[in-house]
Amino acid sequence: MVKIDYKKCGYCGACVGVCEKLAINLIEHIIVIDEKKCNNCKLCTIVCPLNALEGE
Template sequence: MTVTINRNKCGYCGACVAVCSTLALELKEVRIEVDEGLCNHCSFCKKVCPVGAIEVKR
């Protein structure tokens, strides 16, 4: 499974970072970084993204 963030859509609001219970997402300057080793693929980040920039692929 992978988490992909569409950088063209992402507004870097940090909503996904705020809901990540495993701290797999981090807002760095003007990008969101995903630590796949920490991610449990719960898809909460995708659900809260106001612009639909996150895709969780199985």
């Protein structure tokens, strides 16, 4: 599962745009990952410019 380091996150939304399963949402100023929808492809970890996302 992908985890977010909120201390690093700049809330740019790059991860939201790349998620094919629509599992990542930017709600106000918080990135939220729906673990039920996430297929752990880790595309979000690749596109994050601040390396705030990490896959297990």
